[in-house]
Amino acid sequence: MIQTIQVQEGITLRCCTDTRFKTGCLTVQLVRPITVSEAAMNALLPAVLLRGSARYPDLRSITLRLDDLYGTTVGAQVRKIGDYQTTGLFCGFIDDRYTAEGEDFFASVIDFLRELLLHPLTEDGGFCKEFVESEKKNLLSAIEAQRNDKRIYAAEQLMKYMGKADTLGISRMGEPEKVAAITPQELYAHYERILRESRIELFYVGGCQPETVCRLLTPLFQKVQRCYVNLPDQTPFCDGGKTRNIQQMEVTQAKLQMGFLTDASMEDQDFAPMQVLNTVLGGMTGKLFMNIREKQSLCYDIGSVYQGCKGVLAVSAGMDCADVEKVEQSILQELEDCCRGNITPEELESAKQTLYSSLRTVHDSPGGIENYYGTSALSGLSLSIEEYMRQVQETTVEQLSALAKRLQLHSVFILKGVQ
Numbered sequence: 001m002i003q004t005i006q007v008q009e010g011i012t013l014r015c016c017t018d019t020r021f022k023t024g025c026l027t028v029q030l031v032r033p034i035t036v037s038e039a040a041m042n043a044l045l046p047a048v049l050l051r052g053s054a055r056y057p058d059l060r061s062i063t064l065r066l067d068d069l070y071g072t073t074v075g076a077q078v079r080k081i082g083d084y085q086t087t088g089l090f091c092g093f094i095d096d097r098y099t100a101e102g103e104d105f106f107a108s109v110i111d112f113l114r115e116l117l118l119h120p121l122t123e124d125g126g127f128c129k130e131f132v133e134s135e136k137k138n139l140l141s142a143i144e145a146q147r148n149d150k151r152i153y154a155a156e157q158l159m160k161y162m163g164k165a166d167t168l169g170i171s172r173m174g175e176p177e178k179v180a181a182i183t184p185q186e187l188y189a190h191y192e193r194i195l196r197e198s199r200i201e202l203f204y205v206g207g208c209q210p211e212t213v214c215r216l217l218t219p220l221f222q223k224v225q226r227c228y229v230n231l232p233d234q235t236p237f238c239d240g241g242k243t244r245n246i247q248q249m250e251v252t253q254a255k256l257q258m259g260f261l262t263d264a265s266m267e268d269q270d271f272a273p274m275q276v277l278n279t280v281l282g283g284m285t286g287k288l289f290m291n292i293r294e295k296q297s298l299c300y301d302i303g304s305v306y307q308g309c310k311g312v313l314a315v316s317a318g319m320d321c322a323d324v325e326k327v328e329q330s331i332l333q334e335l336e337d338c339c340r341g342n343i344t345p346e347e348l349e350s351a352k353q354t355l356y357s358s359l360r361t362v363h364d365s366p367g368g369i370e371n372y373y374g375t376s377a378l379s380g381l382s383l384s385i386e387e388y389m390r391q392v393q394e395t396t397v398e399q400l401s402a403l404a405k406r407l408q409l410h411s412v413f414i415l416k417g418v419q
Helices: 039-049 059-068 103-118 129-148 150-162 176-181 184-197 210-221 271-282 287-295 321-339 345-364 366-379 385-394 397-405
Strands: 002-008 011-017 023-033 073-081 084-094 199-206 243-249 254-261 301-307 312-319 408-417
Touching: 002 210, 011 210, 011 366, 023 073, 023 103, 023 184, 023 366, 039 073, 039 084, 039 129, 039 176, 039 184, 059 103, 073 103, 073 366, 084 103, 084 366, 103 210, 129 150, 129 176, 129 184, 150 243, 150 254, 150 312, 150 408, 199 210, 199 366, 254 321, 271 287, 271 301, 271 312, 271 321, 271 345, 271 385, 271 397, 287 301, 287 312, 287 321, 312 321, 321 397, 321 408, 345 366, 345 385
Parallel strands: 011 199, 243 408
Antiparallel strands: 002 011, 023 084, 023 199, 073 084, 254 312, 254 408, 301 312
């Protein structure tokens, strides 16, 4: 059970007391409305913070301190959740019950996080130039790696064109030209501003009771001159018009991306059944894979992803360039079969079992718990795992047929080889 505590205006602590694990985790996230102008800085910021602080000015001293803290780990955490982007730190540590210090150990972990987050190493009115330039290169390399993975690249392009009037089209890592232009001074000014203004989400999983966690974390931001700016609510998909884009590139395999819209969203009672439909259609044993890939041998890979925040279902496929049109028509035919209720009991049960398997793993680790409930709190999903599984179990073919009829093809992106 997750207990939510309002630490102060704009700062929320969510606690999951769970004594099954020998380790715990704590995340600190600054939640921002995602925008083209600051996405790159938010993506870069935690990596720079992890390079050094006033007390631990380099990676060696940070590593030594982590070793002292029983091998505690700390990493950057950047997420895109609907209209929001989060930027912050994730910390994993041994639970207090297994240390000689007891409760004082968790206090030491918080003190270390405070040092990294609030006392960064600075020079000339900005972050350390060496840190910023080094992490810019790393971020640019990560963006380039996505471009080199043509499946990921095609998916990003579909979102960009389909969401040209919506936050759907904004990359979590920012645009390369925005990353390249960031200066140490600009990034530091941005850091100071978002510390003051942002909604802050703290999430703890471990053996401590919520009141203890709250008492230890309440002083964390007390010296920050906060001036909280209300975070706007998540918004429905903003339609900038349908698109169909074909791009040529030096590739040996074509990539097809088809984006469908539905009015079933994260906050809708049809969210769980919609996930069942997505799995029936695009799961590893779904209609697209079994019929188009296995039976017809028209593509090398195929599947679908449902983004509940915006009510978008995206189908992805890789195939020979000559088969793009056949695959596209076959996808529409499989969806039409769902509309007609042509879903076998075996297909329905297989989809449910796939979702059960995925949902059961949520409570298998502190990180899994944080990931599910932390993102749910920001996306608007209020389902516990138990309720989610119950709704999946109760989903019928008739529900799936009705939901399939609400899916409308919006945009298509095709990546083809140069002829």
